[in-house]
Amino acid sequence: xxxxxxxxxxxxxxxxxxxxxxxxxxxxxxxxxxxxxxxxxxxxxxxxxxxxxxxxxxxxxxxxxxxxxxxxxxxxxxxxxxxxxxxxxxxxxxxxxxxxxxxxxxxxxxxxxxxxxxxxxxxxxxxxxxxxxxxxxxxxxxxxxxxxxxxxxxxxxxxxxxxxxxxxxxxxxxxxxxxxxxxxxxxxxxxxxxxxxxxxxxxxxxxxxxxxxxxxxxxxxxxxxxxxxxxxxxxxxxxxxxxxxxxxxxxxxxxxxxxxxxxxxxxxxxxxxxxxxxxxxxxxxxxxxxxxxxxxxxxxxxxxxxxxxxxxxxxxxxxxxxxxxxxxxxxxxxxxxxxxxxxxxxxxxxxxxxxxxxxxxxxxxxxxxxxxxxxxxxxxxxxxxxxxxxxxxxxxxxxxxxxxxxxxxxxxxxxxxxxxxxxxxxxxxxxxxxxxxxxxxxxxxxxxxxxxxxxxxxxxxxxxxxxxxxxxxxxxxxxxxxxxxxxxxxxxxxxxxxxxxxxxxxxxxxxxxxxxxxxxxxxxxxxxxxxxxxxxxxxxxxxxxxxxxxxxxxxxxxxxxxxxxxxxxxxxxxxxxxxxxxxxxxxxxxxxxxxxxxxxxxxxxxxxxxxxxxxxxxxxxxxxxxxxxxxxxxxxxxxxxxxxxxx
Numbered sequence: 001x002x003x004x005x006x007x008x009x010x011x012x013x014x015x016x017x018x019x020x021x022x023x024x025x026x027x028x029x030x031x032x033x034x035x036x037x038x039x040x041x042x043x044x045x046x047x048x049x050x051x052x053x054x055x056x057x058x059x060x061x062x063x064x065x066x067x068x069x070x071x072x073x074x075x076x077x078x079x080x081x082x083x084x085x086x087x088x089x090x091x092x093x094x095x096x097x098x099x100x101x102x103x104x105x106x107x108x109x110x111x112x113x114x115x116x117x118x119x120x121x122x123x124x125x126x127x128x129x130x131x132x133x134x135x136x137x138x139x140x141x142x143x144x145x146x147x148x149x150x151x152x153x154x155x156x157x158x159x160x161x162x163x164x165x166x167x168x169x170x171x172x173x174x175x176x177x178x179x180x181x182x183x184x185x186x187x188x189x190x191x192x193x194x195x196x197x198x199x200x201x202x203x204x205x206x207x208x209x210x211x212x213x214x215x216x217x218x219x220x221x222x223x224x225x226x227x228x229x230x231x232x233x234x235x236x237x238x239x240x241x242x243x244x245x246x247x248x249x250x251x252x253x254x255x256x257x258x259x260x261x262x263x264x265x266x267x268x269x270x271x272x273x274x275x276x277x278x279x280x281x282x283x284x285x286x287x288x289x290x291x292x293x294x295x296x297x298x299x300x301x302x303x304x305x306x307x308x309x310x311x312x313x314x315x316x317x318x319x320x321x322x323x324x325x326x327x328x329x330x331x332x333x334x335x336x337x338x339x340x341x342x343x344x345x346x347x348x349x350x351x352x353x354x355x356x357x358x359x360x361x362x363x364x365x366x367x368x369x370x371x372x373x374x375x376x377x378x379x380x381x382x383x384x385x386x387x388x389x390x391x392x393x394x395x396x397x398x399x400x401x402x403x404x405x406x407x408x409x410x411x412x413x414x415x416x417x418x419x420x421x422x423x424x425x426x427x428x429x430x431x432x433x434x435x436x437x438x439x440x441x442x443x444x445x446x447x448x449x450x451x452x453x454x455x456x457x458x459x460x461x462x463x464x465x466x467x468x469x470x471x472x473x474x475x476x477x478x479x480x481x482x483x484x485x486x487x488x489x490x491x492x493x494x495x496x497x498x499x500x501x502x503x504x505x506x507x508x509x510x511x512x513x514x515x516x517x518x519x520x521x522x523x524x525x526x527x528x529x530x531x532x533x534x535x536x537x538x539x540x541x542x543x544x545x546x547x548x549x550x551x552x553x554x555x556x557x558x559x560x561x562x563x564x565x566x567x568x569x570x571x572x573x574x575x576x577x578x579x580x581x582x583x584x585x586x587x588x589x590x591x592x593x594x595x596x597x598x599x600x601x602x603x604x605x606x607x608x609x610x611x612x613x614x615x616x617x618x619x620x621x622x623x624x625x626x627x628x629x630x631x632x633x634x635x636x637x638x639x640x641x642x643x644x645x646x647x
Contacts, residue, residue: 006040010061017065027080028068031318035311038345042308046301047259056259060312063263067270067316075276078169079319087384089279089321089348089491092562094174095552096125098393099496100141101155103525108151108160112167117531119171121499121545122552125491126168127176127281129394131155135187137513138250141394141523143178143283146185148268165276174278176323181265182284183251191252195238204261205252206244206290208233213292214242221246221296226441228516246287246296256288256305266312273317279349280313281323282306285336298332307338307346323349323388329400330354330377337385344384352387352490354378354401359391359481360449360456361399362595364423364433368578369409370416374401375569386563387490391481392456392498396438396448396519397424414445424449424456432458432474434504436518452505452522453478453498459540460503471540473597475501476640479547480593483621483642486555487582487591489563497524499548500531500541554620554644560584568610576600577637581610590617590645594637601634607645614647 010032014021021029043060047053071079082088097118101107105114108131118126130142133152138144142152151158165175184191193201208214214233221232224247233242234249244253254261272280289301310322324336324347333354338346355378358371381387399420403413422428424435435451454460457477462470478501486492508520533541555561560582570579576596582589590607594600607614607628617626621644626635628647637643 006036009058010036013058013061014065017062017069019065019069025068028315031315032064035315038311038342039308039315042304042311045304046256046262046308050259053259056263059263060266063267063270064312064316067267067274070270071274071317074169075274075317075319079317082319087386090384090386090563092559093556094125094491095123095486095555096127096174096176096388096491096493097121097123097496097499098127098129098390098493100129100394100523101131103523104496105526105528107154108156108164111164115167115171115173118173121549122556123494124172125174125176125278127279127493130178130180131161134185135250138185138187138248139513140248140251141519143180144183144185144248144251145180146187147189148179149271162275169276175276176279176281177272177275177277178281178283179265179269179272180283181254182287183245183247183253186250186252188252194243194252195236197239202239202241203258204255204264206255207236207239208242209240211242214244216292217244217290217296220293223441225439226443227439244290247284253287253290255290256301257290262305262308266309269309269313270316273313273320277320279321279323281325282309282347283325285324285347286326286328286332298326298328298335303335303338303342303346306336307342310346310348321348323347323351326350327353327395327398327400329402330374331402334377334380337382344382347385349386349388349491351393352378352389352488353398355387355488356390356393356485357397357399357401359484360397360424361401361420362578363457363477363481364420364431366576366596367409368572368575368595370401370406370411371578372569372572373405373408379567381565383565387488388493389485389488389490390493390495391485392453392495392522393493394495394519394523396450398448418445421447421449424451426461432461432470434458434460436521438518450518450521452502452524453481453495454501455504455522457481459501463503463540473640475540475543475547478544479551480595480640480642482548483551483644484578484591484593486551487558487561487589487644488580489561489565489567489582491563492552492555494548495522497526499545500534501544502526502530550621558582558587558589558620558644558646560587560589570606571609573603573606574600577602579606588612588614588647589620590647591642592635592637592645593642594640597639599639599641600637602637603631604629604633604635605631607635607647617645617647620644620646 019025133147133150134144190201190204229248234245286297289299290296326336336347336350361370399417406413406416423431424433426434434455437447438450440447458474462474502524504521505524508514514520533539534545568581577600579592
């Protein structure tokens with residue numbers, strides 16, 4: 001709704017800051033006017049009752065203006081190019097990899113020397129795990145940030161990061177960085193000042209003089225790390241107070257009921273945008289608003305805050321997309337794309353964590369029913385938004401999909417989850433997986449799963465036993481999982497090391513800063529001699545690398561796999577076979593995957609019943625052509641086999 005007073009106020013501030021509204025800054029001015037009402041409305045939803053709300057809204061406006069003015073001409077031109085493409089990030093030509101810079105190649109300068117490696121593989125989008133300053137042994141993998149604007153010395157300097165981004169831009173590559181909005185390190189400047197008793201900075205966090213309110217919060221707030229960091233508050237001896245620490249005792253939760261915190265962090269978001277970040281990954285957005293008497297997760301105000309951030313970014317730095325790292329149940333994840341008037345106007349991306357976990361469910365059970373039960377909810381993703389699709393990432397594998405989905409498939413939810421945990425931790429008889437349970441909660445029986453893609457697919461065990469047949473089968477599982485993820489819809493995100501089959505790395509057990517967290521077993525230290533084996537035909541590394549490269553190449557060639565909300569699931573004629581169709585502008589791709597350890601038979605009718613029966617199908621993976629058979633005949637998929645059939 002148009003608000004004359006706000007319009008006039010913004011015009012006055014723009015004039016004061018010498019913005020040329022009728023000249024070169026006209027596009028910015030137009031965007032600002034178009035989004036002003038939304039920005040004002042969302043701001044008031046959060047801060048209407050704050051005594052300084054009106055004055056601080058002026059600071060929000062100035063922050064947006066300064067971000068635009070500080071943006072380089074090159075980035076403004078890149079913004080314009082992306083806006084002309086409309087939803088540039090839906091493209092099938094973007095393939096990603098997520099990595100820890102130090103564990104991948106040492107530092108940011110060395111990263112420049114590895115860009116040829118990514119280009120050879122077919123990766124043109126890099127997610128660099130947190131590179132900003134965090135304390136040794138209290139970093140949570142970089143997610144306990146002590147300085148949001150200083151690159152940690154072990155990675156290099158801010159100039160190194162800028163040089164890397166510039167070289168990536170010259171190669172038409174994309175960059176994603178994290179911003180940790182929910183909390184800071186206890187060694188951040190604000191936390192240090194809070195310890196000194198300075199009220200302004202204590203108000204940046206949730207501080208309490210005694211346990212009365214913390215105890216009330218704890219009644220409804222779950223524990224995130226019950227083993228290593230029980231509870232949600234930590235006593236701070238320096239100021240004799242309790243502070244909210246939902247994750248670890250050294251990560252202090254920021255208080256977004258204070259608009260000063262929002263303005264500070266909005267300015268930091270723009271700092272990253274103006275470094276040339278293409279996608280900003282907002283860590284743990286489900287937690288960013290706290291309210292007594294709730295779980296303090298997924299609250300309406302958290303969504304209002306994300307929407308406010310999105311509208312501000314859309315004005316000043318519109319070429320940067322936003323990823324909300326909300327690893328929550330399917331019904332909740334949809335809300336992070338926006339609802340009602342803000343549908344597709346909150347986060348541009350979310351992780352398809354539900355489907356990631358469901359792939360592992362299929363691999364363990366050989367049964368697609370639970371996965372298919374989730375699709376009705378996942379298909380509600382609005383057009384203009386996209387998924388990050390993946391089989392593994394730096395984090396554990398949670399089994400957070402709904403009990404109803406498991407029960408709909410005919411299983412008991414508790415027993416089914418217990419089977420999966422036993423299977424991937426290697427306890428279940430006949431399991432080929434070598435993984436470990438993470439964050440086990442003895443009170444609830446909940447646990448998550450750690451382990452690399454290769455180890456969970458059986459490669460570690462097969463190599464240990466020198467079983468060539470088992471090695472081949474585990475490689476087939478790895479490729480099955482990757483292929484199913486790559487063509488699903490969204491941007492595929494490899495996790496570093498998976499492209500050459502790295503198994504679990506147990507060296508973390510000798511590191512006091514990591515030994516308490518078994519997720520480090522699937523965060524390998526790259527041995528470039530091992531990676532060099534990709535050049536030797538017949539090695540495990542060469543087979544997995546070249547096969548992954550081929551899958552990424554096929555994805556770039558087939559425009560129908562761009563994320564235009566164009567996925568249709570095949571009827572499950574065979575419970576072991578997952579299949580979907582991707583169709584766009586006359587091109588149609590049937591993707592079928594056998595999650596069984598035996599050959600599976602799929603009726604040819606499966607390729608006909610959605611209309612436009614093909615007479616010939618070409619498999620991009622095998623290079624073979626197939627004439628469509630009669631309905632009583634079958635397309636045969638070998639154990640853990642798949643096909644990418646165009647027709």
